Amino acid sequence: MPPPNTPVAHTPRSLSVDFTESLPFHNITVPPPNTPSSALDSPHHNRQYRSRAPQVVEEAVETDSSEIDESQHIDYRALTYADTVNENLICPICKVAFVDPVDTECEHTFCKECIAHALEHNDVCPFDRNPLPQPATLTRSHKIVINQLDSLLVECSSCRAHVPRSMLRNHLDRYCKEALVDCPDKGCLQQVRRKLVDQGCLHNNIACPDCEGIHQEVAMSKHREESCEERQRQCDHCGTNILRCKQTQHEEECVELIVPCIWVQYGCEHQCKRGELNLHKLECNFRLMGPMADILRKEIQTLQSDVRYLTDKEQLQERRIKFLEGGQRESHRHSNYEEWSSQALTPLADSAQVEPLSESTNEYLLNLLGDQERRISQLSSALTELEGKQTMMLFNETVPIKNQIAELQSNQQMTSMHIRWFMNWRKEDQLRLQQQQRRFGGGGGCAGGSGGASESEVDGGGSSSELATPRRSPDSLTRGLVTKL
Amino acid sequence: MAAKRITREYAEISESPPSGINVSLDNDNVHKWNVVMAGPEGSPYAGGTFHLSLTLPPEYPFKAPVLSFKTRIYHPNVTNDEKGSMCIGILKSESWKPSSKILAVLLAVQDLLREPVPDDALEAQIADKFKNDRPGFERDAKDAVKRWAK
Numbered sequence: 001m002p003p004p005n006t007p008v009a010h011t012p013r014s015l016s017v018d019f020t021e022s023l024p025f026h027n028i029t030v031p032p033p034n035t036p037s038s039a040l041d042s043p044h045h046n047r048q049y050r051s052r053a054p055q056v057v058e059e060a061v062e063t064d065s066s067e068i069d070e071s072q073h074i075d076y077r078a079l080t081y082a083d084t085v086n087e088n089l090i091c092p093i094c095k096v097a098f099v100d101p102v103d104t105e106c107e108h109t110f111c112k113e114c115i116a117h118a119l120e121h122n123d124v125c126p127f128d129r130n131p132l133p134q135p136a137t138l139t140r141s142h143k144i145v146i147n148q149l150d151s152l153l154v155e156c157s158s159c160r161a162h163v164p165r166s167m168l169r170n171h172l173d174r175y176c177k178e179a180l181v182d183c184p185d186k187g188c189l190q191q192v193r194r195k196l197v198d199q200g201c202l203h204n205n206i207a208c209p210d211c212e213g214i215h216q217e218v219a220m221s222k223h224r225e226e227s228c229e230e231r232q233r234q235c236d237h238c239g240t241n242i243l244r245c246k247q248t249q250h251e252e253e254c255v256e257l258i259v260p261c262i263w264v265q266y267g268c269e270h271q272c273k274r275g276e277l278n279l280h281k282l283e284c285n286f287r288l289m290g291p292m293a294d295i296l297r298k299e300i301q302t303l304q305s306d307v308r309y310l311t312d313k314e315q316l317q318e319r320r321i322k323f324l325e326g327g328q329r330e331s332h333r334h335s336n337y338e339e340w341s342s343q344a345l346t347p348l349a350d351s352a353q354v355e356p357l358s359e360s361t362n363e364y365l366l367n368l369l370g371d372q373e374r375r376i377s378q379l380s381s382a383l384t385e386l387e388g389k390q391t392m393m394l395f396n397e398t399v400p401i402k403n404q405i406a407e408l409q410s411n412q413q414m415t416s417m418h419i420r421w422f423m424n425w426r427k428e429d430q431l432r433l434q435q436q437q438r439r440f441g442g443g444g445g446c447a448g449g450s451g452g453a454s455e456s457e458v459d460g461g462g463s464s465s466e467l468a469t470p471r472r473s474p475d476s477l478t479r480g481l482v483t484k485l
Numbered sequence: 486m487a488a489k490r491i492t493r494e495y496a497e498i499s500e501s502p503p504s505g506i507n508v509s510l511d512n513d514n515v516h517k518w519n520v521v522m523a524g525p526e527g528s529p530y531a532g533g534t535f536h537l538s539l540t541l542p543p544e545y546p547f548k549a550p551v552l553s554f555k556t557r558i559y560h561p562n563v564t565n566d567e568k569g570s571m572c573i574g575i576l577k578s579e580s581w582k583p584s585s586k587i588l589a590v591l592l593a594v595q596d597l598l599r600e601p602v603p604d605d606a607l608e609a610q611i612a613d614k615f616k617n618d619r620p621g622f623e624r625d626a627k628d629a630v631k632r633w634a635k
């Protein structure tokens with residue numbers, strides 16, 4: 001029967017509730033006339049109790065005979081306690097540490113089950129024969145008693161480990177390496193010790209390498225060690241009987257086996273039986289140097305591993321610093337990309353804090369690579385964006401200039417046209433003037449002719465100078481226009 | 486529960502037996518013990534070896550064990566016949582307590598050999614002799630030891 005606070009499926013809950021409520025613990029066969037109706041209302045209470053007493057006996061027989069039952073059922077009266085239990089915690093009836101203790105009205109404590117049995121035989125306190133009223137009022141013992149009982153160390157019947165009594169159930173259900181659990185192969189239906197669960201189903205039959213007998217794989221090592229007919233053989237060196245399956249193990253310690261001196265790696269070439277090695281040790285040339293070399297070697301090894309550890313650590317830190325620095329620079333340079341650079345930085349900053357040094361370098365490098373890739377893609381997209389912006393800006397600036405140039409060109413064409421027209425107009429004007437003068441000279445006769453010739457010479461000279469000035473002026477006009485423009 | 490408690494008590498007694506008392510199981514039956522008790526020094530039974538049979542009922546410890554002398558004994562509290570029935574206070578059903586141990590019962594028997602209780606006698610004649618003719622009682626007891634308990 002389990003102790004009060006062990007979560008066992010077959011502990012009837014209603015019983016413990018009865019106790020906490022101090023409900024009468026009535027006689028099994030005939031409830032007294034004044035039994036409270038609440039007790040009579042629950043017929044299962046009675047039934048449970050009647051069926052409980054014989055049940056305990058059955059369970060006890062089972063645990064004694066079958067091994068399989070040990071993982072399911074705990075017989076709290078068959079436990080082995082690590083230390084002698086304080087006699088105040090011993091039940092006067094079953095003579096072991098209380099299991100589910102209750103107190104009588106005369107303030108004596110018994111196991112709930114024990115006092116129930118005792119009251120079946122006699123209506124008196126089993127300790128002092130004080131008459132107990134029927135039905136007897138039993139109250140759950142004080143918490144301090146239960147705590148003491150819960151903390152008693154008991155031996156696990158499977159693995160021999162010592163665990164607090166209240167933890168035994170938990171130990172067997174979850175942790176005990178020797179406890180029997182269902183075979184990992186769902187279809188197998190057999191049980192196997194928890195320590196072998198990882199090896200899969202071991203219930204297939206295999207032949208013993210020594211006697212060729214067929215046994216289950218799970219039982220083979222036991223067979224080879226304990227029951228195999230061929231399990232023993234004589235050691236070739238010392239002649240003692242050894243287990244075949246333990247041969248390599250024996251060779252590690254056989255005293256007759258020829259072995260090299262323990263300082264063989266430093267140069268001693270001596271070889272002798274292991275048993276005589278102790279004698280050689282006293283006279284070995286390497287007996288002084290050997291231990292020293294050993295110490296030095298160990299020291300060098302620890303130093304090497306220290307150095308390796310430190311370099312690894314340093315590399316890791318360097319990589320982190322570089323990354324952090326890079327992130328900082330980026331965020332300064334592109335203030336508008338601050339958002340993403342801080343995003344890229346945060347996971348690293350976090351991982352730098354959280355990541356234990358033991359984390360593999362590979363994983364760290366992979367993380368780093370991922371971050372870098374992300375940043376590169378972000379950078380390239382930013383770059384294309386920038387390029388687009390620049391082209392737009394260039395385009396916007398050049399278009400007005402082009403327009404202006406076109407306007408200027410058309411202006412110039414216009415002025416040159418005007419000038420041409422003006423010059424043509426002047427030429428025609430001059431020609432008209434000359435024609436008028438010639439008409440005057442023809443009316444005067446020859447005098448006019450001779451005078452006209454001298455005059456035309458003068459006029460010609462005068463007109464040529466007159467013509468030269470306007471011929472030059474359009475040039476200066478265009479020049480002024482250009483400068484104006 | 487009975488078997489477990491009896492086994493425990495048996496282990497306790499056989500591991501550190503009280504002086505002059507030896508126990509063994511009858512045919513590996515934990516409910517039937519063979520007890521060998523030496524007559525206590527200073528009593529008329531000194532030098533005698535008494536075989537007793539201790540029967541533990543299935544209801545033990547809720548019912549008292551039953552104890553009888555297999556070796557015939559001349560004692561006011563033991564029937565002077567082959568049955569060797571005896572009656573001691575601790576075993577009476579009206580005074581038996583489930584908390585009492587077998588060891589206590591055996592020590593009570595030893596006490597009874599040292600100090601008979603004539604007021605609670607089974608053999609009235611022997612009780613009378615014990616009360617009125619102590620030297621005669623002791624002589625008869627010693628004779629009985631020589632005859633039956635050697």
Ligand SMILES: [Zn+2]
Pocket residue numbers: 104106107108125126127128129130
């Ligand atoms: Zn009491």
Ligand SMILES: [Zn+2]
Pocket residue numbers: 091092093094095096098099110111114
């Ligand atoms: Zn108990």
Ligand SMILES: [Zn+2]
Pocket residue numbers: 156157158159160161171172175176177178179
């Ligand atoms: Zn265990």
Ligand SMILES: [Zn+2]
Pocket residue numbers: 183184185188189190200201202203
């Ligand atoms: Zn299996």
Ligand SMILES: [Zn+2]
Pocket residue numbers: 208209210211212213223224228229230231
């Ligand atoms: Zn074999």
Ligand SMILES: [Zn+2]
Pocket residue numbers: 235236237238239240250254255256257
């Ligand atoms: Zn050997």
Ligand SMILES: [Zn+2]
Pocket residue numbers: 261262263268269270280284285286
């Ligand atoms: Zn050497």
